[in-house]
Amino acid sequence: MCAMAGAQLCVLLYLGASLCSGFTYGRFRRRPSEFPVTVQDHWFQQKLDHFNGADTRVWNQRYYVNDSFTKDNGPIFLMIGGEGTANPAWMTQGTWITYAEKLRALCFLLEHRFYGKSHPTENMSVDNLRYLSSQQALADLAHFQVVMTEKLGLGNRKWIVFGGSYPGCLAAWYRLKFPHLAHAAVASSAPVQAVLNFSEYLDVVQSSLARNHSGCPKMMKVASDTLIELLLYKENYEKITRDFNLCKPLEINSKMDLAFLLDTIAEYIMDIVQYNNDNREFEGVKNTNITIQVVCDIMANESWGSPYDRYVEVLHTIIKATQEKCIEASYQTYVQDMRDCRWEGAASTGGRQWMYQTCTEFGYFQSSDSTSQPFSGFPLSYHIQQCADIYCSEFNSSVVTAGIQQTNENYGGLNIQSSRTIFPNGLIDPWHALGINRSLSSDVVAIPMQDAAHCADMYPARIQEPPILPAVRKHIYELLTKWLQ
Structure with a gap:
């Protein structure tokens, strides 16, 4: 079996179900659910190794599109997939869709490499898993954005990235590492400090x-x-x-x-x-x-x-x-x-x-x-x-x-130096202990959410939700509107 081959090829490397962590970091907790929404799969030809120009291998990465709100000068919203199968329910629901309707945005959701149906290699041997990292995932986002901008003629329309939990980290890190591509980021419940x-x-x-x-x-x-x-x-x-x-x-x-x-x-x-x-x-x-x-x-x-x-x-x-x-x-x-x-x-x-x-x-x-x-x-x-x-x-x-140590050196941990990034964190959620809970500047904004849990700001509004959430969503929308002007 490939499991044995993976053990034999053991390499030491020093290097995200739901969009907000179907996994609770290291162990699978929440069992897979049937997705209640069917949205057409689209496929993007992605590079296997973004950090080796001599490696020309490619693979097909899954993504989804919602173009029902967009207008010519509207922004582009990119929801970042995480450590599970990308759920198409997010293409029609969730707070980001509410923002998209108001701001006339074109919406994409890109599934994370090695998760869902986005299979870069023939299997997940240890030797193949060397291509699974946050750095490769960020480069996937950049390549996707550059190619789709040219292919669809999106010109200078501004891209805003969204993510929750690990994808929240990716959203913040994408804005940090690719500021010429990501205009702003909403990084919900993002544990940016590795420990x-x-x-x-x-x-x-x-x-x-x-x-x-x-x-x-x-x-x-x-x-x-x-x-x-x-x-x-x-x-x-x-x-x-x-x-x-x-x-x-x-x-x-x-x-x-x-x-x-x-x-x-x-x-x-x-x-x-x-x-x-x-x-x-x-x-x-x-x-x-x-x-x-x-x-x-x-x-x-x-x-x-x-x-x-x-x-x-x-x-x-x-x-x-x-x-x-x-x-x-x-x-x-x-x-x-x-x-x-x-x-x-x-x-x-x-x-x-x-x-x-x-x-x-x-x-x-x-x-x-x-x-x-x-x-x-x-x-x-x-x-x-x-x-x-x-x-x-x-x-x-x-x-x-x-x-x-390499992760924190690469991204800055809790001392991230960036701009136009929002960090909502639910204070009931244990993951807020590794997140940005105080604003670092006028445009690196922390939004602590009293009585709220993991990624609470991302979900559709409802009567029974914590009372702080409507104000949080309003604040995020106002910041995005300001930054898009």
Whole structure:
């Protein structure tokens, strides 16, 4: 299989489902959804390696178009695809479409290389994944813009780029690296600071859980600790398998097996916090009705039994909402799936690709190393070991750290030096801890969003949304209008 070939060709490199992270950095959380909108696929002949002029290989990159609003002198909007299949629902909905209608913009969505149907190579062997990086993705955007401007006769019309989460980073970095092409950028929930140990993620999870139920994190911690105690004795494995509806009978044969189980269960809570009370339903996401309030109401309800029993009930509630049959918590199965480099493989929707980017460029590893959070058992070493187990044994913290350092040197991290860039960040969202939360200048504008979650400003408006969002969208529109004059 190509997975074995990838291991043999292991190369150490120092180098984004939804448009706003179908993946929560390193692990696939939100399961793929059926896309509710059908939009015609278009294909663009893209360069494989933008940094080697002697390499003439090309491939077909998918993109979408909405030209229903455009006029001759209107701007061009470019939505940047991320670490998952580009969702065509965004071509007819979302805040950027509202802006496009008002500003008479022509809209493009370019799918990220190696995700969705945009396959630059015959498979995803480690040797081929050397062409997967943020720098190559930015060069894809530039080549796409230059060629399409000439092909469609777009002249000097101004391009504005949009993105959320990792694509939010790409939006900010595209404006930074290609200021002659990108006139402005809206970088929603963009974690522009790469970091090895992102233990602060769970710090924010704890504070967000405590917003309406101050005792919620404590109950979660008691439940998590109880689970760890139960795991000390093999005679409890059958009970744990049944309690959490695991897909396979629980087996713990290594520290990685244990950490993977604890991480997998905790990530269901992390996912609820990250996307709390958002409006992703138009994308086909099924669990939008499960919020922090729902989770903490269950954790506070003594009629469900002990904190551990309440924790089990929370997981059952989430699984029912997502329509999952069971929880896959086998580390061996996970590694086997992630090693499969075929385009039809189990992790081909983005898991293998995005994990590779975290191991070579970003880190972003959400460990349980902080003492100010409710979970235990998945330290930084566990995350780094995954890089070695999946891609090559030579991966270690020094290798990953070198890639992270290069990323921050290349883009500037939190000290990004740019202009005409907007950084909206939801303060419930753990990712805001790695984002721009204070304006850096008059036209590098941070917009903190109280009570809002990941990429909240990007979604269609609705009555139940956080009250700050209408003002945020208005502010963004006013800035774009000003910058387009």
